[in-house]
Amino acid sequence: MSDLTGEFMFIVSHEKVKRxxxxxxxxxxxxxxxxxSQQPVSSVAVECIxxxxxxxxxxxxxxxxxxxxxxxxxxRIVILSEADYGDGTSYQVMSQMMQFLIDSMRFKVLAFDxxxxxxxxxxxxxxxxxxxxxFDTYFxxxxxxxxxxxNITPFLQTRIKEKKLELFGLDFQMRLDSAVNSLLKETCxxxxxxxxxxxxxxxxxxxxxKLFGNKAFLIDSYAGILSEKIxxxxxxxxxxxxxxAKEAQAIKRxxxxxxxxxxxxxRRFNFANEAEDVKVTASYLAARxxxxxxxxxxxxxxxxxxxxxxxxxxxxxxxxxCYKIDEFTECCKPVEIKTFGELMAGTPFKNDIYxxxxxxxxxxxxxxxxxxxxxxxxKRNSIEYAFSKxxxxxxxxxxxxxxCDWLNQGIFMAPFFDRYFRANWSDIFSGIVYIRDMKPNYxxx
Numbered sequence: 001m002s003d004l005t006g007e008f009m010f011i012v013s014h015e016k017v018k019r020x021x022x023x024x025x026x027x028x029x030x031x032x033x034x035x036x037s038q039q040p041v042s043s044v045a046v047e048c049i050x051x052x053x054x055x056x057x058x059x060x061x062x063x064x065x066x067x068x069x070x071x072x073x074x075x076r077i078v079i080l081s082e083a084d085y086g087d088g089t090s091y092q093v094m095s096q097m098m099q100f101l102i103d104s105m106r107f108k109v110l111a112f113d114x115x116x117x118x119x120x121x122x123x124x125x126x127x128x129x130x131x132x133x134x135f136d137t138y139f140x141x142x143x144x145x146x147x148x149x150x151n152i153t154p155f156l157q158t159r160i161k162e163k164k165l166e167l168f169g170l171d172f173q174m175r176l177d178s179a180v181n182s183l184l185k186e187t188c189x190x191x192x193x194x195x196x197x198x199x200x201x202x203x204x205x206x207x208x209x210k211l212f213g214n215k216a217f218l219i220d221s222y223a224g225i226l227s228e229k230i231x232x233x234x235x236x237x238x239x240x241x242x243x244x245a246k247e248a249q250a251i252k253r254x255x256x257x258x259x260x261x262x263x264x265x266x267r268r269f270n271f272a273n274e275a276e277d278v279k280v281t282a283s284y285l286a287a288r289x290x291x292x293x294x295x296x297x298x299x300x301x302x303x304x305x306x307x308x309x310x311x312x313x314x315x316x317x318x319x320x321x322c323y324k325i326d327e328f329t330e331c332c333k334p335v336e337i338k339t340f341g342e343l344m345a346g347t348p349f350k351n352d353i354y355x356x357x358x359x360x361x362x363x364x365x366x367x368x369x370x371x372x373x374x375x376x377x378x379k380r381n382s383i384e385y386a387f388s389k390x391x392x393x394x395x396x397x398x399x400x401x402x403x404c405d406w407l408n409q410g411i412f413m414a415p416f417f418d419r420y421f422r423a424n425w426s427d428i429f430s431g432i433v434y435i436r437d438m439k440p441n442y443x444x445x
Contacts, residue, residue, distance in 0.1 A: 045406060046389045052402035053387075053395040053434070058093055060150055065100040071398045071431060072105065072354050076300070076308045079341070079355040081315040081429075082142075083415050086365035086372075088441035090358040091143045093394065093433060094312065095152035097356075098143075101310055102165055108307035110156070111168040111299070112141040113292060113317060113340075115257065119169035121182060126157045142441070143312060168299065170292040170311070171257075180226070180258065186251050187233055191240065230259045249302055253295065260291050286337045289317055293343035300349055313340060315357045315415040318429070320345045325423040326410075332417060341428075356396075357415045357429045361388035363438030372440050379420045382412035387434040395434045399426035 054067035072078055078101060082090040101107040112119060122144070126132055132153055144153050159165035234252050292313065299309070311318075317340040322328050329335045344353060361384040366372035378384035387395065399407065412420045415429070425432075 043389075045404070046386050048402075048404040048406075049386045049397065050390045050392070052404055053390070053392065053397045055392045055395045058096060058150070058394060060096060062096070062100040062104055065097055066104075067396060068097070068100065069105065071396075071401060072101075075354045076352040077296075077311065077349065077354070078107065078309075079311045079313060079318045079353060081313060081318040081355065081357045081415075083315050083358060083360070084365050084418070085142055085314070086367045086441045087358065087360070087438055088365075089360070089363070089435050089437070089439045090433075091441065092150050092439075093435065094358065095143055095150050097433075098152060098310055098312075099155055101308075102159060106308060107310050108164070109166050109168055109299070109304050109309040111170050111296070111309055111311045112143075113171045113288070113313040114141050114169045115171050115261075119167050120254075123160060123167045126153065127160045132157065141312060166304075168303075170295045170313070171288055183251070183254055183258065186254075187237070190237065190248060190251055226262050227259055230255050230262075246303065253298060253303075257291065257295070260287070285316075285333075285339075289338060289340040289343060292317070292340045293347070296340075296344065297347055297349070315429075316417070317341065318355050318357065319415070320355070320429070321427045324427045325421045328421055328423075331419075354430045356431045356433055358433045358435060359384055359387075359413060359415055360435040360438040361385065362436060364440045365438055366440040375438060376414075376418070378414075379412045382414070382420055383407075383425070383432065384414065384434070388436065392434065393436045396431060397434070398431045399429065 056064040056067070058064070080094045080097060082094065098110065102110070119141075144156075156165065156167070160167070234255055237248055237252055240248070296309075296311070319325075319339050320341040322333055322339060322342060323335055333339075341355065344350060360375060361378045362375055364372050364374055378388055408424050408426055410422055410424050412422050413425055413432075414420045415425075415432075
C-alpha cells in the first residue's frame, strides 16, 4: 500500500510540476513579449527608416513632393489625414501636398469632411472676388486657415476660376437654417422660379429653424415637416427634365444630406456630452462616416466618374481595419461601428485609395491659446521614436514600398486620440508623413 501511495504522490507531484512549468513558460512568454514591446527601436531600424524614407522641405516648391508619383501612381483617391485638429504644421504640409497633386498629378476634386452646403458657400465666395477676408473662409475647412505660413486659399481661388478644380463636402454637419435657405435658392434657380414661390412653403418653418440653429435637437413636428418638404422637392426635381443632369443630381444629393442631418438631430444626440458618452460619440461618428462614404461613392459613380480626388479627413475617419489595432475596439470604438476608411474598403473603389497619415515626435498641438498642450515623448518602440533618431525634420514613408520588414510585424504609433497603439500599420494606412516639431493651430476659427 505504501508503494502505491508513494507512486501516486509521485504522479501528482509530477503533474503539478508539469502544470507549473507550463504556467511559468506562458508567463515568461508574455513577460518576454511585453518586455520586447518596451525595447527601443534599434540603430538598424533607424538606419532602415533613413534609407527608405523621402525627406522633404516645406518652402512651397512643388518639386519637393515628386516622390509621391511612384507611391500614388494611378490611384484615383488620395486621403490626407491629420492626427488632431490642433496640428497646425500638418495642415501647412498638407496644403503644399495638395498643390502638388493638383498641378503635377492632375487631381481635379478636393473634398473635405465639411458639409457640401458650407463648401459651396466658400467655393462661390472665393470664385466671385479677388480679395478674401477671414470671414469668407469661416465656413471653409480647417486647412483654409489664413494664419498658416503657407496659405492655400489664393491657389485654390486661381484653380477654381481656371476651371481646373472643384471643391466638395462629404459631411452633413451644417447650420440648419442657413443650409436650407441656401439650398432653396439653388433649387429655385433650377426650377427657374422666383424665390418666393418656393419660400412660401418654408417660411414658417425657417422662422422656427432660426431658433435652433446648430443646436443638437429638433422638435419632432419640425423634423417631420422638413423631411416631408425635402421629399416633395426631390420628387418635383425628378419630374423636371433638365439639360444639366449633373446640377440636378448635386442639388438632390445636398437635400439628402440635410435630411440626414435632420434625422440625426431628431435622435437627440447632444454635442455638449459627446466627450463623456461613448455611445453618443460612437453613434455620431457612425452617422458621419456612413454619410461621407455614401457621398463619395455617389461622387465617384456619377458626379466625377473619371476625375481624381483628394480627400481631407482626420486619421480616425480614414483608418482601415481598426479591429487589427491592438485594444482599439476595447477603448475607442465598438467593433460594429465602421469608419469612413473601413466602409470604403468594402466598396469596388478599395484598390483606388492611397491614404497618408501625419504624425509627429514633438512640439505642441491645440486650437486655442489656453488649450495648447505639449506632445508626449514618443514611446521608445514607436515609429515616431525611430524617426526622431534620424536627421529628418520632415519625411515620407510608404508602408508597402520599403525594405523594413519589422514594420509589418507590429509597432507602436500615435495617429489619433493622443495615444499610442500597436498594429501592423500598413493594414491601416498606405503611408505616413513625419514632422519633427509640431506647431499648434493657433488661428483655428
